[in-house]
């Protein structure tokens with residue numbers, strides 16, 4: 503059981519305040535090459551979608567954890583939760599657009615939405631690939647969640663789970679005391695159900711993100727290290743490791759500012775700009791839907807309250823052709839997606 507869950511919300515509750523700091527630094531005088539300019543030099547501005555095929559749906563900000571770097575600023579006391587009515591609107595859009603083949607359910611802890619299982623089942627009836635961003639500890643948080651591995655198995659849902667590192671210290675420092683031990687138990691339960699095991703077709707992917715103000719190391723190297731460490735010590739199997747870069751928003755932005763790391767971190771991101779990663783950023787094939795049904799280019803723009811530029815900004819008015827033709831909103835935070843091997847919800851992109 504997780505022992506300490508301190509409330510740890512972002513000090514920067516206002517999205518405009520965050521954008522101001524991201525663009526100009528904490529003292530208002532920090533100047534970096536604008537991201538837009540970098541895209542221009544790569545012939546990518548204005549940034550346009552490719553084929554939109556992924557719906558990433560945030561079904562609520564409630565979470566049983568309060569991780570230090572959470573870009574959603576999620577926690578047990580968050581009340582924002584997607585209603586069944588909005589879910590029905592999402593289902594209707596999926597029914598009308600078979601090209602939206604993948605549905606990525608995220609939160610908070612998506613499982614804490616009381617309609618989560620119903621929603622996932624309805625999406626599966628539409629024959630879509632469903633991914634759930636499961637934080638692992640939710641499986642151990644309460645008896646009513648113990649059977650989640652069986653539920654995921656029954657519906658052939660892909661599980662993607664954060665495990666910031668394969669040691670207790672580094673994981674607990676970022677996610678809370680006791681998180682590592684509960685995560686290991688949850689991973690063993692998922693393995694018992696067949697996830698991550700060869701020949702089952704049940705996918706279990708893990709996510710690494712850096713514990714401090716640095717870029718992730720090579721995804722392939724880290725994956726080998728994780729596989730060996732988790733197998734030798736705990737007998738755990740998984741499919742792939744996604745190494746992601748922390749974007750300078752929400753609690754991670756707080757962290758950068760309070761540790762005086764903001765400017766140095768941003769410079770690192772800019773210096774590591776990779777045009778190949780820029781060409782493959784996830785907002786080019788994904789639409790992000792907020793808990794209240796509003797539409798965004800990605801989960802990060804969602805947290806900064808930057809709604810899509812097309813006329814239809816809500817799921818109830820969804821128009822794929824308009825979204826396909828829109829300009830994606832970019833800003834200095836986007837450097838987090840284009841540094842080094844790039845970063846997305848599926849890990850490196852270049």
Ligand code: SF4
Nearest residue numbers: 565567569572610637
């Ligand atoms: S588990 Fe995920 S959503 Fe919950 S607080 Fe941690 S990072 Fe945020």
Ligand code: SF4
Nearest residue numbers: 783785800802836839
């Ligand atoms: S932050 Fe969002 S909009 Fe910017 S590049 Fe990344 S995915 Fe695209």
